[in-house]
Amino acid sequence: MNSRRQQPARSKHKITEAELRLRDRELLPILDNWLARANASGGVHIACRPGCAQCCVGVFAIDRLDAFRLQRGLNELADRDLERAQRVLQRAAESLERNVDFFPGDLETGILDDTLEAEEIFDEFGNDEPCPALDPETLRCDLYAHRPMTCRIYGPPVRTEGGLGVCELCFTNATSEEIIQAEVPLDGEVTEAALNRQLEEVAGKGTTIVAFALLGA
Numbered sequence: 001m002n003s004r005r006q007q008p009a010r011s012k013h014k015i016t017e018a019e020l021r022l023r024d025r026e027l028l029p030i031l032d033n034w035l036a037r038a039n040a041s042g043g044v045h046i047a048c049r050p051g052c053a054q055c056c057v058g059v060f061a062i063d064r065l066d067a068f069r070l071q072r073g074l075n076e077l078a079d080r081d082l083e084r085a086q087r088v089l090q091r092a093a094e095s096l097e098r099n100v101d102f103f104p105g106d107l108e109t110g111i112l113d114d115t116l117e118a119e120e121i122f123d124e125f126g127n128d129e130p131c132p133a134l135d136p137e138t139l140r141c142d143l144y145a146h147r148p149m150t151c152r153i154y155g156p157p158v159r160t161e162g163g164l165g166v167c168e169l170c171f172t173n174a175t176s177e178e179i180i181q182a183e184v185p186l187d188g189e190v191t192e193a194a195l196n197r198q199l200e201e202v203a204g205k206g207t208t209i210v211a212f213a214l215l216g217a
Contacts, residue, residue, distance in 0.1 A: 015198040030188040031152050038156035038184040047169040048155040053139040055154045059126030064203050065196040066148035067213035073146025092132035092214040099126045110212025157183040
């Protein structure tokens with residue numbers, strides 16, 4: 001018989017909302033600094049300007065941290081400009097109404113299914129749908145300071161598992177060598193992933209879309 005006393009399991013520290021806010025605020029300047037350096041490296045080849053909204057059309061998946069940040073941004077917007085925030089919510093509701101019949105996920109939680117079939121459906125889901133955060137009159141993001149990670153790194157050359165990707169409006173007259181030379185290694189990606197994992201321990205795993213995230217604020 002084993003005479004050693006069984007030790008109680010150690011409880012894992014789960015991140016609080018206050019900690020999450022603080023650490024996300026520490027992360028965002030890192031990403032903003034990377035974007036500034038990446039745009040400077042790209043120079044005249046970077047076409048991104050206020051009012052250019054091509055990357056704001058088409059539904060894409062966001063993680064828990066993105067959703068948390070968007071919800072915080074919407075609540076802060078409501079404190080400053082309630083009518084503007086209500087317009088964002090209205091656009092989110094209308095977007096879901098147009099696409100809900102084809103959503104490959106849980107309509108109660110807004111979480112996307114992670115099956116291969118669902119991924120294939122999502123590839124064709126809402127490709128012509130403008131982001132609810134996009135003001136259709138100004139073509140500017142109403143939640144720009146709280147935009148998802150995908151939005152923050154879109155434009156300059158970014159290396160992923162699929163290779164070196166770049167916005168189709170940027171580097172149109174550049175050679176492959178110029179695109180490679182303009183790459184700036186992405187900062188903050190590891191920190192963002194780790195922070196998202198901690199949030200998943202509290203909120204649960206899974207990805208969603210901007211419209212569901214905003215309506216859950």
